[in-house]
Amino acid sequence: MRLVLPCELRGCAISHIRLVLMAPSDTPNTYAGFSRRHLLTCEGLTATEITWLLDLADKAAETNRQVHKKSDLLRGRTLINLFFEASTRTQASFELAGKRLGADVMNMNVSASSVQKGETLIDTAMTLNAMRPDIIVVRHHAAGAVELLSQKVDCCVINAGDGAHQHPTQALLDALTIRRAKGRVAGLVVAICGDILHSRVARSNIDVLNALGARVRIIGPSTLLPPNAARFGEVFTDMWAGIAGADIIMMLRLQNERMQGSYIPSSREFFHFFGLDQEKLDLAKPDALIMHPGPMNRGVEIASTIADHSRSVIREQVEMGVAVRMAVLEALARNLPNR
Amino acid sequence: MTQKTARSATKSAADPKRRAPAPPGGTVFINARLLDPATGLDVPGGLVMRDGVIADLGPHLRRNAPADTEVIDCKGHLLAPGIVDCQVFTGEPGQEHRETLKTASYAAAAGGVTTMVVMPDTKPVIDQVALVDFIQRRARDNALVHVATMAALTRGLEGTEITEFGLLQRAGAVAFTNGKSSIADTRVMRNALLYAKDFDALVVHHTEDPYLSGSAAMNSGEVSARLGLPGVNTAAETIVLERDIRLVALTGGRYHAATITCRDSLDVIRAAKKRGLPVTCGVSINHLTLNELDIGSYRTFFKVRPPLRTEDDRLAMVEGVADGSIDVIVSSHDPQDADVKRRPFAEAADGAAGLETLLSAALRLHYGNQEVPLLVLWKALSTNPAQLLGLKGGRLAKGEPADLILVDLGEPWVVNKELLRSRSKNSPFDDSKMQGRILRTIVAGETVFPFPLS
Numbered sequence: 090m091r092l093v094l095p096c097e098l099r100g101c102a103i104s105h106i107r108l109v110l111m112a113p114s115d116t117p118n119t120y121a122g123f124s125r126r127h128l129l130t131c132e133g134l135t136a137t138e139i140t141w142l143l144d145l146a147d148k149a150a151e152t153n154r155q156v157h158k159k160s161d162l163l164r165g166r167t168l169i170n171l172f173f174e175a176s177t178r179t180q181a182s183f184e185l186a187g188k189r190l191g192a193d194v195m196n197m198n199v200s201a202s203s204v205q206k207g208e209t210l211i212d213t214a215m216t217l218n219a220m221r222p223d224i225i226v227v228r229h230h231a232a233g234a235v236e237l238l239s240q241k242v243d244c245c246v247i248n249a250g251d252g253a254h255q256h257p258t259q260a261l262l263d264a265l266t267i268r269r270a271k272g273r274v275a276g277l278v279v280a281i282c283g284d285i286l287h288s289r290v291a292r293s294n295i296d297v298l299n300a301l302g303a304r305v306r307i308i309g310p311s312t313l314l315p316p317n318a319a320r321f322g323e324v325f326t327d328m329w330a331g332i333a334g335a336d337i338i339m340m341l342r343l344q345n346e347r348m349q350g351s352y353i354p355s356s357r358e359f360f361h362f363f364g365l366d367q368e369k370l371d372l373a374k375p376d377a378l379i380m381h382p383g384p385m386n387r388g389v390e391i392a393s394t395i396a397d398h399s400r401s402v403i404r405e406q407v408e409m410g411v412a413v414r415m416a417v418l419e420a421l422a423r424n425l426p427n428r
Numbered sequence: 429m430t431q432k433t434a435r436s437a438t439k440s441a442a443d444p445k446r447r448a449p450a451p452p453g454g455t456v457f458i459n460a461r462l463l464d465p466a467t468g469l470d471v472p473g474g475l476v477m478r479d480g481v482i483a484d485l486g487p488h489l490r491r492n493a494p495a496d497t498e499v500i501d502c503k504g505h506l507l508a509p510g511i512v513d514c515q516v517f518t519g520e521p522g523q524e525h526r527e528t529l530k531t532a533s534y535a536a537a538a539g540g541v542t543t544m545v546v547m548p549d550t551k552p553v554i555d556q557v558a559l560v561d562f563i564q565r566r567a568r569d570n571a572l573v574h575v576a577t578m579a580a581l582t583r584g585l586e587g588t589e590i591t592e593f594g595l596l597q598r599a600g601a602v603a604f605t606n607g608k609s610s611i612a613d614t615r616v617m618r619n620a621l622l623y624a625k626d627f628d629a630l631v632v633h634h635t636e637d638p639y640l641s642g643s644a645a646m647n648s649g650e651v652s653a654r655l656g657l658p659g660v661n662t663a664a665e666t667i668v669l670e671r672d673i674r675l676v677a678l679t680g681g682r683y684h685a686a687t688i689t690c691r692d693s694l695d696v697i698r699a700a701k702k703r704g705l706p707v708t709c710g711v712s713i714n715h716l717t718l719n720e721l722d723i724g725s726y727r728t729f730f731k732v733r734p735p736l737r738t739e740d741d742r743l744a745m746v747e748g749v750a751d752g753s754i755d756v757i758v759s760s761h762d763p764q765d766a767d768v769k770r771r772p773f774a775e776a777a778d779g780a781a782g783l784e785t786l787l788s789a790a791l792r793l794h795y796g797n798q799e800v801p802l803l804v805l806w807k808a809l810s811t812n813p814a815q816l817l818g819l820k821g822g823r824l825a826k827g828e829p830a831d832l833i834l835v836d837l838g839e840p841w842v843v844n845k846e847l848l849r850s851r852s853k854n855s856p857f858d859d860s861k862m863q864g865r866i867l868r869t870i871v872a873g874e875t876v877f878p879f880p881l882s
Binding site: 351 | 613619
């Protein structure tokens with residue numbers, strides 16, 4: 090077990106410190122630094138837990154760059170990707186992560202199946218549970234749906250996005266990308282820009298970055314900021330001011346349905362005032378990183394040239410996505426009872 | 429190119445804005461009564477204007493004109509900042525038969541209005557950057573007075589999608605309004621105020637509940653009962669106003685109630701101001717000087733929106749101006765041609781022409797029983813609207829633009845609608861006796877309205 094530095098414990102609840110001191114020898118089934126059964130939210134994750142997962146993901150990232158990427162850590166385990174909402178990269182990323190660890194992976198796109206026949210979420214969960222999976226990865230359009238499902242099944246549940254609530258693996262992969270590029274997360278100025286109100290990516294990142302001691306800035310028009318936004322970071326409605334001196338610029342996707350109407354008047358105006366272009370980028374630190382969870386709307390929240398900029402780490406984020414998901418799968422699977 | 433030069437040459441001959449070059453020392457007004465509501469100045473004195481701005485002013489210039497100046501003897505008449513009228517409807521673009529920016533500006537010049545703020549209720553609606561630009565270019569080329577424009581608060585004034593406040597503001601829009609219509613959807617209004625706050629933009633709102641108001645033709649009460657006309661209660665105005673105030677408290681957006689008309693609304697405004705909310709309001713000259721009884725036997729020139737109210741409400745409006753609760757007096761100039769006014773009352777169009785009679789009618793408050801002081805009146809006509817919209821002018825001070833009016837406060841006259849310069853003649857003050865008349869209107873140092881000094 091690696092030594093926990095006092096600075097990493099900042100903000101940790103006392104109970105978590107005790108937990109760190111107990112692991113791993115006291116509870117043989119608990120896998121070192123991460124002893125949760127599910128990964129549903131980033132809220133409440135400690136710096137120690139996050140750092141531990143990132144260390145594991147770092148190793149996975151190395152493995153992924155080898156010719157032989159496959160291990161048998163999850164051999165015999167069944168992973169179900171249960172997606173109630175369309176997804177390309179997250180689903181592919183989980184599928185690949187599971188397969189590289191040797192699990193049997195099944196993809197279910199429920200939007201096109203039993204939900205349309207009127208089955209409730211809980212019935213779907215019970216049906217799947219009867220098939221005895223070990224891990225279910227769930228994405229759902231309603232906030233809280235994944236937690237509800239987790240209460241009804243016997244296996245591990247990973248939240249792959251629930252409404253505007255959380256998307257934990259996205260925040261972990263973002264933290265990993267930052268840490269690998271900058272060597273640390275603590276103390277960095279991270280500007281999260283765009284539609285904060287409807288973004289599960291923003292909520293997850295705010296939790297993880299704050300836990301790791303980054304200085305979080307939240308930038309967006311007032312209509313796209315959550316109430317009491319100042320509770321989550323330093324709030325800017327002027328992007329020029331908000332981006333000044335930033336180490337990391339994290340752009341968010343603007344959902345198409347928000348572009349026309351009462352939240353913001355048009356994508357043209359949004360790009361003018363909140364889109365990342367060269368002029369605004371020049372205000373950030375010279376070595377600032379550009380991030381985006383994807384899929385991008387080029388010319389809406391990010392200029393096309395900026396998306397392909399040398400400081401853009403958008404493709405690294407995708408690579409780290411697989412690594413982080415391998416780490417999470419490994420951590421959760423190891424905690425499963427081994428009967 | 430040649431064609432262009434030729435055209436501009438013809439124009440300069442006809443344009444009263446172009447005159448012989450002024451003497452190097454500028455123009456000096458001596459023997460004037462200077463009135464500046466911004467500083468509370470009301471003294472005999474003089475004023476020098478040079479290169480379109482006020483170069484000097486004060487009692488020391490009362491009799492002594494500096495050398496090399498054109499001297500104008502004001503004969504003791506009032507020299508004050510020109511009126512800034514922040515609610516003017518025109519028909520340009522789209523309904524030029526009612527009024528163009530040019531004809532409206534001639535009426536404005538004759539009425540002592542040196543800046544008119546035009547509303548976006550045109551065809552098409554002013555809801556895009558290119559249209560704001562159109563208004564500014566047309567005004568620059570054709571108007572005698574300064575023209576500023578408000579842009580639409582929602583696309584097409586439909587009350588559902590907010591417009592590009594940021595880009596429109598950069599293009600020159602001074603505020604955002606839904607013109608003659610109210611936003612019925614509370615969520616749209618909240619988001620508009622929230623979004624406007626980011627740009628420190630002012631939201632100007634006509635408060636009228638469209639469901640309650642329906643097809644009302646006048647104020648609801650004894651008169652509407654006698655005339656058999658569908659009426660609307662003042663509650664239609666106050667309900668929306670109260671809702672808006674709550675949204676202002678929620679969002680912190682800057683809000684201006686375009687025209688309030690009744691005592692209840694005034695109470696709401698007073699309470700909001702007491703709470704320190706960023707709320708201001710205006711009143712139209714019609715609701716300060718007329719009441720529902722003026723409708724008499726279905727006279728459609730008195731059909732305005734919101735409708736003329738009771739005498740008690742009118743008196744409340746005058747009180748509001750006198751104590752400063754009401755910030756701005758507007759003409760609510762709304763030219764309508766005879767075709768839409770010469771109809772049965774309920775079917776006739778709303779609106780009254782008002783630019784040319786604004787000041788004379790407002791002076792009724794000064795001469796009437798309430799005796800509103802001139803400084804208070806001028807503050808609401810000139811200083812406050814300029815300040816509210818971030819416009820220059822509205823005060824007498826060195827370096828301010830020379831937007832001035834010379835007024836004979838005592839001159840009696842009778843309004844003759846045929847002599848009005850507005851393209852539409854729907855004045856409710858036709859045949860009214862007035863006291864106080866504009867002698868000269870000066871915009872950026874140029875005389876744009878000379879009334880013959882006899």
